[in-house]
Amino acid sequence: MLVCMPKSTRFDSLRARGQTFAWILxxxxxxxxxxxxxxxxxxxxxNWDEAHHLYDGYLILTQHDYRANAEVPPLVKITAALPLLRMHLALPGSTGTPQTENAFLGGRTFVFANGGDRLLFPARMACMLFSLVTALLVYATGRRFFGxxxxxxxxxxxxxxxxxxxxxxxISTDVGSACFFLATVYAFYLYSVQPSWKVLLVTGLLAGLALVTKFTGILIAPILLLIAVVEGVRERRPATAARLLGASFAVLACAWLVLWAFYGFRYAAAPHGLQLSPTLGEYLASLPNPAQGAKLALFARFHLLPQAYIWGLANTKHIEQExxxxxxxxxxxxxxxxxxxxxxxxxxxxxxxxxxxxxxxxxxxxxxxxxxxxxxxxxxxxxxxxxxxxxxxxxxxxxxxxxxxxxxxxxxxxxxxxxxxxxxxxxxxxxxxxxxxxxxxxxxxxxxxxxxxxxxxxxxxxxxxxxxxxxxxQQLKTVKQYLDQQHDPDCWFAYFPDGAVQPQDYGIHCHRLPTPSGLWWFTLPMEVPPQINGTVLISESDLEGVESGDGALNPYEGFQKLKPTAILQDGVYVYQGSFAVPLASAWVDVRQSAALVQKDELQQALLLAQRAVTLAPQSARTQLQLADVLAAETQWNSAKKHYQLAQENLLNHRPDLEQEELGIRIQNGLDAAVTR
Incomplete structure (x- = not known):
């Protein structure tokens, strides 16, 4: 006997099957x-940033010290460091360098002296939670908004x-920031549909998490305020705008409290009177825009934000310029x-x-x-x-x-x-x-x-x-595998984050080629002849001159015209043969010459500076170093000549790139030579 299922029952059955399939998917x-x-x-x-993020997160959790990497708010860093708390880890000592440099140096030592991936992998798994939560939020928002x-x-x-x-x-703030931006706006939407103090409180908590994830979290404020205004206009109801504006201010007040909670409701960046380096006052005074420094100094004066947070906001202004x-x-x-x-x-x-x-x-x-x-x-x-x-x-x-x-x-x-x-x-x-x-x-x-x-x-x-x-x-494991397969011990490597991470941390023992950060910031040891032979590996960022400048300012410009033997992870270019690298060699001579001047070993400094000029006569940097050595030897006429050549080279190439770095030194040296 056939039994006809009611239409509504068949519809409910199909919908249930559809929902089951959707959940399986x-x-x-x-x-x-x-x-x-x-x-x-x-x-x-x-990569460039992970080690010092993880190091700082561990210091925050174990020592309540926010100084190591104040340039980034704490949430992602402490999340990454949570799996490390049960490990017995050695902490590096202070390097005596400025704070930002010490964070990179200390971070590298912390990670690789304690096992490298032993720390990185569980930390990355903790950070993966932000991605999974964001994915769920994307689904939940899409379903709530559109089905x-x-x-x-x-x-x-x-x-x-x-x-x-x-x-x-x-171990980076980008996905975490995306997570809490969407979470905050979605919660604010739920409040706009059905107002509730509980939903408003959750929205404030999420907005606070956005603030302590990345400094761009501050943009939550204009976003919520503008949504309130636009909603009022869309509905043609001023009362709607007023209600949502009031809610926005309540959310931001709650977020401000959450921010303070993540800094332990303590203004100072570290306990026991330990100071930031440079101090906050010095750092604010050095901002390129004095007006910005004055505004942040006002926040510091009245303790409106934690000291480390203000320092980080100032750092964003510094790096915009640098x-x-x-x-x-x-x-x-x-x-x-x-x-x-x-x-x-x-x-x-x-x-x-x-x-x-x-x-x-x-x-x-x-x-x-x-x-x-x-x-x-x-x-x-x-x-x-x-x-x-x-x-x-x-x-x-x-x-x-x-x-x-x-x-x-x-x-x-x-x-x-x-x-x-x-x-x-x-x-x-x-x-x-x-x-x-x-x-x-x-x-x-x-x-x-x-x-x-x-x-x-x-x-x-x-x-x-x-x-x-x-x-x-991020390619060092792939580079290591490639070199092991090639069985070629004679290799040279220009590695983009060299210093923050070093190839030898992954068992890669190539000769080091200079990068601006590795040479002048981290002062890594290196010797580079004008002609190199064998396998040459160059990070894509160094190949394009991201730090040095393009054209004649880039020591690896000549490689751009060559066909690489291999490209590893689409980011490290491999060349084999014999290659001239005169500017790279000259850079090393310039740094060594400057170090010898500091030791008052002027004769040897002069020889290195002269060799640098011979290798790269069109470089403002080489001409400036030779002029500085000659000035130290009181050979003012010769020094004046090379200061002028340095100035000409600066103007002939990219003064917009090197003016801030070298222009003042050149002009000061030239003024001193003229008055002698």
Missing amino acids: IVSLLAVFSLQLVHVARLYSA MLAGVCSLFLFVFDPNLLAHGTL YTSYFFGHVYRHGPWEYFPAAFFIKSTLPLLLLLLLAPLLWLKEGRAYGRQMVFLLVPVCVYFAVVTTSHFDIGARHLMPVYPFLYVLAGAIAAMFLRRGSGWAALAAALLLWQVVTTVRIAPNYMAYGNEAWGGPLQVRHYLSDANVDWG
Whole structure:
């Protein structure tokens, strides 16, 4: 006998099956995401920043000392250090160097004297939690805003994003910042729909976590305030704007308390009267913009923020001025405003960009139904882009990480809309989702260097962007494996983070080639002849002259025209043969000559300076060193001649890059020579 199931019962059964399938898919996506992240955590060597982040996190947890790396707020660092608390670890002594340098030196010693990956891997697993939470938030936001299918599509796209996979397990603040930006805005949305003091309290807690994750967390304030205003305008109800503005101020007050809690409600950066180096007053006085220093000094005077937090805010202003930027084949003192928009279009996947390009269709078809959701998605993106575009901190698309969760929620909604609109549109959406997977699988595990197909793929990114867009120094395990396979002990290596991490930390014993940081900041030992032979490895960032400058300022410019023997992790270029490196050799002579002048060994200093000028006569740096030695020997006429040559070289090449570093020294030396 046939029994007809009621229509409503059949519908409920189908919906239950659909939800079960959706949950199986969600769990599967998170599992795949986790496996990819674990693989990255095992493969990538320590990058520029991880060791000193981890070192500082450990000092905060064990000694309540925030000085080592005050340039970054504490949340991610202490999360990374939590798994280390049960280990018996040796702490390095002070190097007697300024604070930022000591953090790098102490961090390297701390990590590699205690086992390297023994510390890094569990720390990275702890940081992976931020990625997993962000993934869940992307799903939850997509589902709440646009329905379960949109949430699943958003999650699907998110977990196959190469940028998230590159940074999602590193001891870095970028993904953590993205996590708490989305979490705060999502919680504020829930409050706007159904006001509750409990939801408001959670929103304040999350906003506070954003503040102690990365200094860009401060942007939560204008984002929430602008959302309140826009919502009031959209609803044409001033009362709505007033209510949400009041809620925003309550959230920010709570966030301020959370920030203080993470610093132990103590103003001083360290216990027992220990001081920052340089002190906060000295550091604020040295800011390039005195007005900014005065504002931060006011915060310090009234203890409105913890001392270490104020020091970190000042550090962001310092590095904006100090860091150079590589953009479309040239190094700039400060990157152009187009840097981050271009980086977004180069580093984002084409499926994401195409779905966003189709976003107006969602607005035209269903805009009225989703007006509030669009406000909460687009205002954070617009505010964040407006701020970073006008900043001078142009060193990596990773700083755009907070906008990606919002954009993936929107892209997932568009994909879901197409999946529901008939076979043709559904086929397009399915193709874009599949394309996202193929993109990731094709470049795995070299996610760091990802660039989309419209720009030529990963190996072409170096023509447009550098630094952490391609090379953050994460390739040493791959380099070690390559050299072991080649059985070639005679190698030379210009390694981008040399000093913060060193090749020998991973068993690589190549001769060291100079990098600006390794030579003048970390003062690493090296001897470089004008001609080198064998296998030469050059980090992509050094190949492009990210720190030194492009063109004649770059000692490795000649290698750009050569075809490499191999490219490791799309970020270390390998050459074999005999190569002239006169500027690199001259740099080493300049440093050694300057050290001998300090010891009053002027004759030997003069010989090295003369050799440097012979090797690189067009370098302002070599001419300046020779002039300084001659001045120390009171040979003023000869010194004047070389100061003038140094000045000419400076003006002939890139005065915008070297003026701040060398220009004042040259002018002071020339003035002294003229008056003698």
